[in-house]
Amino acid sequence: MINIVDKEIKSFLSSINGIDESVLSIINEKYSTTISDDLKNGHLTSNVCMVAASILNLNPKDLAKELEQKLKKLNKFQEIKVAGPGFVNISLNRKDFVSIVDEINNNKEKFGESNLGNGNKIQIEFVSANPTGPLHVGHGRGAAYGDALARILTKTGSIVEKEYYINDAGRQIDILTASVITKLIQKDLGNFSAQNTYKGKYIEEIGIAFSKEKVVTYKEPKLIINNLPGDAEEEIDQLISNLKEMDKKIWNEVKDFSLKNILNLIKQDLENFNVNFDNWFQESSLGDLQDPNSQISSLINKLKEDDKAYEKDGALWLNTDVSGDDKHRVLIRDDGRATYFASDVAYHKNKVDRKFDTLINIWGADHHGYIKRIEASIEALGSNKEKLVVKLVQFANLFKDGKKVKMSTRSGEFFTLKDLIKDIGADAARFYYLSKQADQHLDFDIDLAKSDSKENIFYYIQYAHARIISLEKKFNENNQGKKIGSITTENIAYDKYDKLIHEISKYPNIVKKSAQTLQPHLIIFYLRDLSQLFHSYYNDNHVLSESEENMKSIIFCLSAVRQTIANGLTLLGISPMQKM
RNA sequence: GCGCCUGUAGCUCAGCUGGAUAGAGCAACUGCCUUCUAAGCAGUGGGUCAGGAGUUCGAAUCUCUUCAGGCGCGCCA
Structure with missing residues (x-):
C-alpha cells in the first residue's frame, strides 16, 4: 500500500506549479511515507508536504489538503486526514490493514527479509582478540555485536563474510610463550616469576598439558634468569631472548602448542556463545620482511613504488595526510623491523584485494585514534576509504552484587566470557550486550540479567x-x-x-x-x-x-x-x- | 594542548539524516491471581532534554560556545 501512496505522491509533486527536476529529486530524497508510530495517526503517514513546503516556500497545510483530495479520489483508502503541521495520515481498509497477518504467516521466518543490500559483498572483522588468553567480557560485546550485524546484513540482502584476525606474530606471543615456560619450570628457577608475564590459571594448565607430551628441562635453568634488568619491560624482553637462545627447539614447540591451545579456548568460547567465523586470518601468514615474496614485503614495495612511503631518520614512513591524521606513521623502524601498523596495512591490502564492497572493522573504542591512519593506508593502496567502516565498541562494565567487577588481564583477575555464559546463559548475555548502542558505555548488570521482574x-x-x-x-x-x-x-x-x-x-x-x-x-x-x-x-x-x-x-x-x-x-x- | 564520544525523569536508558502533547522500565504510591504462565496487566505522580546563543514555519535532534564526565594521542601491540 505504501507503494501506491508513494506513486500518487510523486505524481502529485510533479503537478505542482513551477517545480523542476532537481527540486523534485531533493524532495524525493528527504520525505518518507511510513507506517505511523501510533494508530491514532492512521495506518500510514507521510511528511511529504512539510518537506516540500519548506523547500518551495509554500504553506504545508494547504499542500496537504491538495494531496488529501488527490488521494481520496483513488478510492483505495478508508480515510485520509491532514493533521498537525501538515502530515497526511491514511487509514487503510480493514482488508488491507490485516493482510500483513497473512503475509507473516505465509512467509514465516522469511518475514522481514529484504533486498536492501542488493548483493553487496561485506566483510565484518571482529573480536580479533590477541591469542594470549581466554576471551573476557569486553570481547563478548564485540562478538555479540559483530555477529548480530552479520545476521542483520545477511537478512537484508548483503553477502557477509565474518573474519577473525589472529595476532600470532608479535611480541605478545613471545610473552605468552615465556609465561608458559617459566611457569612450567618455576621450581627450577627458584620460584621466579617475571613482572610482566601472564599470570592466569590457564597458563599453568597449558604448561601441564604440554608437559604431558614432552618434558621440559634446561641444563642450567638458573642462567635463564641470571642478571635480568629491573625494569618490567626490559626484564621480559631479556627473558624472552634468553629462552630463545638456551633452547630454540623447546621455545618453538611451547610457542606452537600454547598458541594452538589458546586458539582452541577462544574458538570454544565463541562456539558456546553461538558465534561462528567464516575465516580465521593469521597475521603470520603475511610473512616477514626477510622474505622478499611475502605479503608484507610486497606491500612495502608497492607503497615505495607508488611514492606513498618515504624514508626519514632511518625509518620508513607512510604519508597519512589524506585522512587528516595528525602525523605520519612509521612502517619500518630504524632497526629494520616492521611495526604492528605495517602488518595491519598489509592485512588491509589483503582485504582490499579480496574485492569486498564494504569492510566493516569492529574495534574496541580505545582504538579510535587508529582509524585515520588505517583510512590513509586504504587510500594509499589505491582504494577508497569510504569502503572502510570502523565501528567502535565501548567497554562494558560488569556489575555483580551491586558492585563493579574489577578486571585486569595481566594479573589474570578477570571475568571471562565463559564465566558470564555459565552464569546467565549465552542468550541473555547476547541480549544485554546488544541492548545499548555499541559505541556507548554499557553497564552490564548480572543480577538484573538473572532477576525475574x-x-x-x-x-x-x-x-x-x-x-x-x-x-x-x-x-x-x-x-x-x-x-x-x-x-x-x-x-x-x-x-x-x-x-x-x-x-x-x-x-x-x-x-x-x-x-x-x-x-x-x-x-x-x-x-x-x-x-x-x-x-x-x-x-x-x-x-x-x-x-x-x-x-x-x-x-x-x-x-x-x-x-x-x-x-x-x-x-x-x-x-x-x-x-x- | 589536540582529537573522538557522552550529558534526556531519583536510577538505567530510548528518541538524534529537524516534525504531531519528549517515551519506556525500575524506584514511590493505587488497584488486578477460584479462568489461557502474576517473569504479567491497569493507573497516579515525576522533565528549564547540562547552561547559553544561533539557523528554521518548527530544535532533544543542526551550528557555535561554556561547563561536566569518559577515552585516545609511541619508531608499543
Missing part, C-alpha cells in the same frame, strides 16, 4: 513468545484437526488487537533501519514494545473462551506476533524460548 527485558520478551506458544498448543489440543486458516475481518471486536497488527507491520522497516545504521539495539527496543502490547492484550482478553470463529482469527494473529518476535530474536542470535 519486568525490569529484566530479556525474559519479558521471551515470556511473550512462550505465552503464545502455550496458547497455540492449547488451542490445537482443543480443536484437533481444525485449521486456523486466515484472519477474519468480521465478527470480532478488532480494536483489541489492532495495535498488535499495526506493530508487527512495522517490523520490516525496523530491520532495514537497523541494517542501515548498523544498530542491532533498535530490534531489542522494538521487541520490547511489541511484547508490551502483547502482554497487555493477553491480560485483557481471555482468548480461549472466545467463540471458535474468533479464536481462530485471534490465534492466527497471535501466531504472526510470535513469528515476529522469533524472527527478531533470531536476528540477534538468540533462541526464542518455547516455555518458561
